Amino acid sequence: NAGVMQNPRHLVRRRGQEARLRCSPMKGHSHVYWYRQLPEEGLKFMVYLQKENIIDESGMPKERFSAEFPKEGPSILRIQQVVRGDSAAYFCASSPGTNQPQHFGDGTRLSIL
Amino acid sequence: QKEVEQDPGPLSVPEGAIVSLNCTYSNSAFQYFMWYRQYSRKGPELLMYTYSSGNKEDGRFTAQVDKSSKYISLFIRDSQPSDSATYLCAMSVNTGFQKLVFGTGTRLLVSP
Numbered sequence: 001n002a003g004v005m006q007n008p009r010h011l012v013r014r015r016g017q018e019a020r021l022r023c024s025p026m027k028g029h030s031h032v033y034w035y036r037q038l039p040e041e042g043l044k045f046m047v048y049l050q051k052e053n054i055i056d057e058s059g060m061p062k063e064r065f066s067a068e069f070p071k072e073g074p075s076i077l078r079i080q081q082v083v084r085g086d087s088a089a090y091f092c093a094s095s096p097g098t099n100q101p102q103h104f105g106d107g108t109r110l111s112i113l
Numbered sequence: 114q115k116e117v118e119q120d121p122g123p124l125s126v127p128e129g130a131i132v133s134l135n136c137t138y139s140n141s142a143f144q145y146f147m148w149y150r151q152y153s154r155k156g157p158e159l160l161m162y163t164y165s166s167g168n169k170e171d172g173r174f175t176a177q178v179d180k181s182s183k184y185i186s187l188f189i190r191d192s193q194p195s196d197s198a199t200y201l202c203a204m205s206v207n208t209g210f211q212k213l214v215f216g217t218g219t220r221l222l223v224s225p
Binding site: 004006033035040041042043044045048055056058059091095097098099100101102103104105106107 | 117119121145147149154155156157158159162201203208209210211212213214215216217218
């Protein structure tokens with residue numbers, strides 16, 4: 001029974017490039033959440049998605065960041081024109097519904113050169 | 114002021130000790146309360162969750178919520194070196210387990 005799968009585990013990009021982070025939820029989970037963890041800070045909510053719908057993106061930066069959860073395939077967090085400040089660990093979580101707690105993947109550590 | 118405050122530690126205890134981890138919060142709308150454990154370079158692992166006030170016990174772990182004081186606790190009995198990790202509290206409002214608000218985490222070190 002696989003957990004939440006995130007890939008890649010580590011991603012290095014140069015300033016100005018694009019970063020794509022992928023998340024496959026646990027089997028039977030149709031709700032996906034993305035969080036960002038900066039050094040010495042707690043996890044910060046970014047976005048909540050269900051299949052083909054963005055439910056809450058109140059934590060997403062207004063520019064350069066986007067997320068999707070298509071009908072088929074993993075959820076994608078996309079960061080365009082990355083800057084040094086985007087360096088962080090990005091975690092994905094999933095749940096079967098809003099009345100069930102979230103389970104997390106092991107994250108993608110993004111480093112910007 | 115942060116919505117959720119958590120002492121970063123580190124908290125160092127000998128093996129077998131009872132550990133008390135705590136969080137305070139300012140948003141009275143929080144109704145769901147969770148504790149996650151995070152090992153280095155890994156994702157948060159759900160330990161326990163509770164709704165509203167009260168206690169919940171699971172093996173060596175006990176979670177307590179005091180909504181009147183806006184204070185939650187996690188107790189670990191008979192602590193083991195394998196319990197050494199960062200413990201995160203998380204909360205959400207009464208619409209469910211959606212937008213979680215996390216504390217910064219307390220680093221726990223259990224020495225043999």
